[in-house]
Amino acid sequence: MNPSTDVSPTLAAEAERCRRQIRLGQYAGPTAGLAAGCVQANLMILPASWADEFLLFCQRNPKPCPLLAVTEPGRYNVPALGRDIDIRNDLPKYRVWRDGQLASEPTSLDDVWQDDLVSFLIGCSFSFEEALLANGIDVRHIRLGTNVPMYRTNIPTAATTRLNGPMVVSMRPMKAKDAIRxxxxxxxxxxxxxxxxxxxxxxxxxxxxLDQPDYGDPVDIQPDEIPVFWACGVTPQSIISTVKPRFSITHAPGHMLITDVSNASLASF
Amino acid sequence: MNPSTDVSPTLAAEAERCRRQIRLGQYAGPTAGLAAGCVQANLMILPASWADEFLLFCQRNPKPCPLLAVTEPGRYNVPALGRDIDIRNDLPKYRVWRDGQLASEPTSLDDVWQDDLVSFLIGCSFSFEEALLANGIDVRHIRLGTNVPMYRTNIPTAATTRLNGPMVVSMRPMKAKDAIRxxxxxxxxxxxxxxxxxxxxxxxxxxxxLDQPDYGDPVDIQPDEIPVFWACGVTPQSIISTVKPRFSITHAPGHMLITDVSNASLASF
Structure with a gap:
């Protein structure tokens, strides 16, 4: 996946405006609904000693870990996803993990940044939810204003030498007709x-x-609905908490990187 | 839908060979599995007084009645679907309907042909089943060597002035992963x-x-499978037996027209 930043100037300007507000500390909330039409991305940051293996893990698990961009070690710009992105400050909230345990939730990475860190930007379901809504499909958690329910499964990921663990999925209940669409x-x-x-x-x-998700919030399921499960970008966080590398950083759930790339440009046909 | 007969000479030759055998009365059985790779078609023949309205009905109901070709009144060739097709003799078995009741099941229409008859050739699930099998999906009734189970539903078709009735569907049980594929x-x-x-x-x-289909044979459904339902080309037969026109002809179930068109050429992308 090599997304193009050939996006409308209006969309890119709105994405940049949001990132600037976040960078200046003027907004620290969830990003759902911001810069509508722009791709938002999951973040996973690892030291170089883990980066090559995580890249291989993503290659082997494209459904939970579809890569939008990978930085060079120590670099915090991501030109493939937008003009003047600063990974250290352009997300509203981060999670810093030490030995697989959540250590802090800062709004900037200036204090913890290291020269060997590699950033992985991973596709996020916000992009396809926009397409579902545009097709008149009821996306339950969006209507309820809650986080999508997510579950650890018994579906194994394709392991690398040190990285392994179960896939995490997100769930959206739908009528059969909407599920097919x-x-x-x-x-x-x-x-x-x-x-x-x-x-x-x-x-x-x-x-x-289903009423006890491992992450996010439960939603109601009607008798004429079936649960539909998508591979989820929280999978790498779950893997990290299993494998426990000394140091890693992720976005805080729902607090994503807003990019200049349009959701529409991601459609494969 | 305007199928192309730009098909490989080998496929077309095999289709023509099958039609010739059928036309000469040397084969009167079901056509499943014959001329693999070639589109097979459902047949509905109506007098001109009904034809315009049935054409409108197909336009309004493209899922059960996807039209591959329509003839001019009285014509029995279908150049859009193959060289030298004779609708009156190239199907192994027909059903003649009078006042909505099954009157006979001849192997030729020579004795009942009229100059005002219009033939509608309608797409058949054999084409997509070939693609399912090519993807390694178990198509239960094919493995069992039986007819696909079909059911009248409460899904209404889009009516015209005189034509109306419920949609008929075919059912194939599958594991969720295969259903998605x-x-x-x-x-x-x-x-x-x-x-x-x-x-x-x-x-x-x-x-x-599910164990009592309205047409075809029942199949077993395993605990880890869900039934998946497709709109079915038997729908017009069901409509006709509801509406009871004075005279009409269909193919006998499973006894289709073999065309020169390749299944592959029907794929929309």
């Missing part, structure tokens, strides 16, 4: 998780209770 | 029913018992 729509967006990995019976992928 | 595959084939119209709970579309 959602499969068509999200199949066009492999850069942001693509088609679902499962639908129907949650027990078949190791989920015991 | 099957939706992607069949979405590429709008000319042969396209994406499913439903999946999961059959009661939601008015099907009381």
């Amino acid at each position: 959602a499969i068509q729509i999200t199949s066009r967006f492999p850069a942001v998780h693509g088609a679902p990995v499962h639908l129907g019976d949650p027990a078949l992928i190791g989920i015991a209770r | 099957a939706i992607q595959i069949t979405s590429r084939f709008p000319a042969v029913h396209g994406a499913p119209v439903h999946l999961g709970d059959p009661a939601l579309i008015g099907i009381a018992r």
Whole structure:
């Protein structure tokens, strides 16, 4: 995936305006709904000693970890995703992990930045949710104003030497007709998780209770709806908390990088 | 849909060989598996007094009635679908309907042909089943060597002045992963029913018992499978038996027209 920043000047200007506000500390909330039409990205930062292996892990697991961009060690700009991005300050909130444990949730990385850090920008379901809404599909957690429910599954990721663990999925309940349409729509967006990995019976992928998500908030499911499950960008956070590298950084859930790339440009056909 | 007969000479020769055998009365069985790679078509023949309205009905109901070709009144050649087709003799078995009742099942239409008859050739799921098999998906009724199970539903078709009635669907049980892949595959084939119209709970579309299909044979469904439902080319037969025109002809179930058009050429992308 090599996204293009050939985006409308209006979209790019709005993305830049949001990043500047965040960088100046004027906004520290979730990014859902900001700079509509622009791709938002999950962030995973690792020291160079882990970076090559995480890159291989992403290559082997494109559905939970679709890579939009990878930086050179120590670099905090991401020209592939936008003009003048500063990874250290352009996300509203970060999570710093030490030995796999959450250590702090800063709004800037200036104090913890190291010259050997490599940043991985990973596609986010916000992009395909925009396409679902545009098709008149009810996306339950968006209507409720809550976080999407996410679950650890028994679906194994494709391991590397040191990285392994189960896939995390997000769930959206839908009527069958909408589920079929959602499969068509999200199949066009492999850069942001693509088609679902499962639908129907949650027990078949190791989920015991839909009303008790491992991350995010539960949503109601109506009798005429089925749960539809997509691979989730929280998978690498779950892997990291299993593998426990000495030091790593992620975005705080829902607090994403806003890019200049348009969601529309990610559609594969 | 304007299918092209730009097909490989080998495929077209095999299609023509099959039609010739059928025309000469040397074969009167089902056509499943014959001339692999070639499109097979459902047939509906109506007097000119009904033809314009049935054409409108197909336009309004492209999922159950995807039109591959329509003849001029009285013509029995279909150059759009193959060289030297004779609709009156190139299908192994027909059904003649009088006042909506099955009157006979001849192997030739020579004795009942009229100068005002218009033939409608309608896409058939054989085309997309070939693509499902090529993707390693288990198509249950093919493995069992039986007819696909079909059901009348409570999904209304879009009516015209005189034509109306419920949609008929075919059902294939699949694991969720295969169902998702099957939706992607069949979405590429709008000319042969396209994406499913439903999946999961059959009661939601008015099907009381999956083990008692209205047409075809029942198949087993495993605990880790869900039923997936496609709009079916038997819908017009069901409409005709509701509306009861004085005279009409269809193919006998499973006894289709073999065309020179390749299944591959029907893929929309």
